[in-house]
Amino acid sequence: MSSDRYIDFANSDIGRRLIGAVGLPTPARLERWQAGRLRPIEGTLLISAGPLADHVRIFAQRLTDSLYSFGSDQPGATAWVAEQGPKLKAVVFDASTLTHTDQLKQLREFFQPILKSFDHSAHVVILGVAPETLAEDPLAASTQQAIEGFSRSLAKEMRDGGTVQLLHIDQGAEDQLEGALRFFLSPKSAFISGQVIRLSPCATRVQDWSRPLSGRRALVTGAARGIGASIAETLARDGAEVVLLDVPQAKSDLEALAARLGGQSLVLDICAESAALELTEALPNGVDIVVHNAGITRDKSLVNMTAEFWDSVLAVNLNAPQVLTKALLDSGTLRDHGRVILLSSITGIAGNRGQTNYAASKAGLIGMARAWAPLLQQRGISINAVAPGFIETKMTADMPFALREAGRRMSSLGQGGLPQDVAEAVAWLSQAGTGAVTGQVLRVCGQSVIGA
Known part of the structure; x- marks a missing residue:
């Protein structure tokens, strides 16, 4: 396997100065999963308001010990304040309730203030609904499809190794969120970005997150x-x-x-x-x-x-x-x-x-x-x-x-x-x-x- 010497140079002191001066891209060294790591997220997790976000809060403290809310008044939750709160390692935004074009502005209102606060190799997951399940409500289906375009574009605007995914959550699949977020909010998904994945109900669950394939x-x-x-x-x-x-x-x-x-x-x-x-x-x-x-x-x-x-x-x-x-x-x-x-x-x-x-x-x-x-x-x-x-x-x-x-x-x-x-x-x-x-x-x- 050959090494990527451009990344080595771009992340050196002299390389950063030279590459910055001529306007070339500076790929970040991606953070990947290391043996002995205990938590999926080593840093701050920010969670929005919303019904799916409420499901995430049930297990969020198993993901990280630094948990904040933004745009919601959750009992017991610490409010994150732009330019004052800690750097963000992971973000979950619940877009599942957006059913009309006017509501899409919530995407800008949520993400614009936090864009300059991402930590190195930050991971963003947007939660939505599969548009094909909303056939009886064309406006809602159109709105949810719009979120896909937003998520893929946001992924291309991320810096310093950041990623963005869109998860479509079917009714009854809420209990599968923990497994998906343990992957997509962690360094295990370091080289995955701009993807759309659908979660459907599933009867089986992981019993031991430290060895999730034990017995298989x-x-x-x-x-x-x-x-x-x-x-x-x-x-x-x-x-x-x-x-x-x-x-x-x-x-x-x-x-x-x-x-x-x-x-x-x-x-x-x-x-x-x-x-x-x-x-x-x-x-x-x-x-x-x-x-x-x-x-x-x-x-x-x-x-x-x-x-x-x-x-x-x-x-x-x-x-x-x-x-x-x-x-x-x-x-x-x-x-x-x-x-x-x-x-x-x-x-x-x-x-x-x-x-x-x-x-x-x-x-x-x-x-x-x-x-x-x-x-x-x-x-x-x-x-x-x-x-x-x-x-x-x-x-x-x-x-x-x-x-x-x-x-x-x-x-x-x-x-x-x-x-x-x-x-x-x-x-x-x-x-x-x-x-x-x-x-x-x-x-x-x-x-x-x-x-x-």
Whole structure:
């Protein structure tokens, strides 16, 4: 993995002066989750008025020991005063009651006074209602849709590593707010910004926030190195028993990682005709979490694309996850209330020159999540796609310099992400409570300008 020397220079004393003088962007060093950390928020949490905000207040003191209110007279709450209160590490704004254009001014009235008071790597979450659930009230649906445009734009105005997300909360899903905010208000979501996620009612909840995956068994494909290895490490950190799968060529790395994590290694060619049967037979005790991370690239412009390049990418990236997931479901190997996470890509959303095969495969995974989500709900199983943007890996380190620099800077956060950023998103979607999220795509891309 190559280091981002521009960030190193931009955050040095001489670099800040020179870059400031010529007007170049100064990407911040993002705060990421560290081992031993006890609270999701280390700093001040500011909460607005509103019915969903009242739900947040029920558990807010489990998130931080510095809690303030703004725009509400909450009993026992400390009022935050602009230019006098402490720096803000996290903010929750309840926009769920905004149903008319005139009420949208509350967004400006709330956020404008606090914009200069954000701490380093601050996280903002706006709570709203999915516009499609308001079909009988077109004005309310229009107003809630407007909030999405506001949130994405605010995310692009954040400085010093700050992020913004919009969460749509369905009726009955209020009890899933804690799990979502523990993720989106913490450094675990450092490289996620400008995203819209919907929470629906879910019967299961996390019992132990220090080890939210305790008692659950996870299968990770392509786990020997890179993003797959980081996913395996993060799932194990959160308490999961891990089964690590990769190709025979990666056997030594795979077995070493499995031994370090106290997990099981499984050498398997996922494209082999016997792969589905071999996989289910290797998992007699079942699994709760399936992460389809294995993937390859074979890049060529379509005019020069060989059949071998096309077929191999579609076989590994799309057909194998389809076949193996169906086998795990049909055999009962994937247990009820399980979680399936598909590693897609922003290329599957926006397309990319020279990657028609790769983009097709990754878009297919998004379609797979959306199509299977309603079919799996009876068993309490969720299925989602994670779409990384530019992530610092060996593959991106081998890219030409100009292309690599463009990939790093073309996001609101002005830098590439780390494998840990993808792993944290997968770990969150693996939790018991995130059955509230299904059939969706979570982009881990620093709000890349590529795609929506």
